[in-house]
Amino acid sequence: MLYIQDIMKSYLDSKKQQKIERDIASKAALASLPGVRKLLKLKSQLWMKCLAGEISEEKCVADSRKIEARIARELRAGGYEPSIIEQRPICETCSDTGYTKGKVCKCLKSYVANELTLLDNSIQSENFEVFDASIYSDDTVGKSISDRESVIAIRAGMERFIEDFDDKSASFLFTGPTGSGKTFMANCVAFELISQCKPVMSLSARTLVEIMGSYGSASFEDSDAVYASDLLIIDDLGMEGINDYSGSIIYNVVNDRLLSQKSTIVATVLATKEIANIYHPSLASRLLNSFSTRRFPSTTRAARHRKLSNGESNEIRYQAL
Ligand SMILES: [Zn+2]
DSSP states (O other): OBOHHHHHHHHHHHHHHHHHHHHHHHHHHHHHOHHHHHHHHHHHHHHHHHHTTSSOHHHHHHHHHHHHHHHHHHHHHTTOOGGGGOOOOSSTTTTTSSEETTEEOHHHHHHHHHHHTTSOHHHHHOSGGGOOGGGSOOOOTTSSSOHHHHHHHHHHHHHHHHHTTTTOOOEEEEEOOTTSSHHHHHHHHHHHHHHTTOOEEEEEHHHHHHHHHOTTTSOHHHHHHHHHOSEEEEEEETOSOOSHHHHHHHHHHHHHHHHTTOEEEEEESSOHHHHHHHSOHHHHHIIIIISEEEEOOOOSSSOOSOOOOTTTTSSEEEEEO
16 A cells, blocks of 8 residues: 555655755765865855855855855865755755645656556556557547547646646546556556546445455545545446445445535446446446546557456555555
């Protein structure tokens, strides 16, 4: 399990650690170069004089530049880069806070992406960068747009969803045959959101029923996460063992998330007609009326995307909260 706050903590710890290492290196350099220590003292005395009004600011700036140049020369002569004694942040864009102008900084994004590679490999290998629409047919015979174009449109819609994620919630029903890319697309969305430090949880409908149904044996963290995650992905709807009990559990989760305006993606091989026939009208109407349906066409090539077998899907695929 991966928690966003843990990632943030380890990110900040890593920056702290890098800073400590730099301080140690800087102290070692200064210890071996007494000339540089003297020059640094001279520079601070210069500024004291300036603050006391004994010398002008212009003179102080000019003199301290000269001293800095001498410091740099002496450091280089001693085999060090002049930057070794600078107190600059490691990431100048965000000053090592991870955020810049209210957005996640590149340095934190790549740190999170790195952490994600330790997770279920689906999330590291399935993201928009490796999305390949060419596995869908571009044939338009008998239809207004090709399968390829319709999947490209789904992708564009998902990118808008991610863009607006902080401002509005949305829920999607991904339908389509096995291997049509529903889980892949859901993973792409999850990857983007987790990279932005958004809480995401992905699990199969079967696991959802298990977690929410087995009070006591399931961890409270997991059942809380089902409600707390900003995006919940419920995969393989229809494989959970369909009955009134499982239906009511899924209904409660879906309905609660709709009421609390949290986004949910449900993926299923069931057609909308089957959903209407199989499930209780209350759940069917939530899925068919409150969710936006995205129909995925079959791919032309044999499923190149990893598809978990039913046996394997019985666990939380990934969770970042
Ligand atoms: Zn940064």
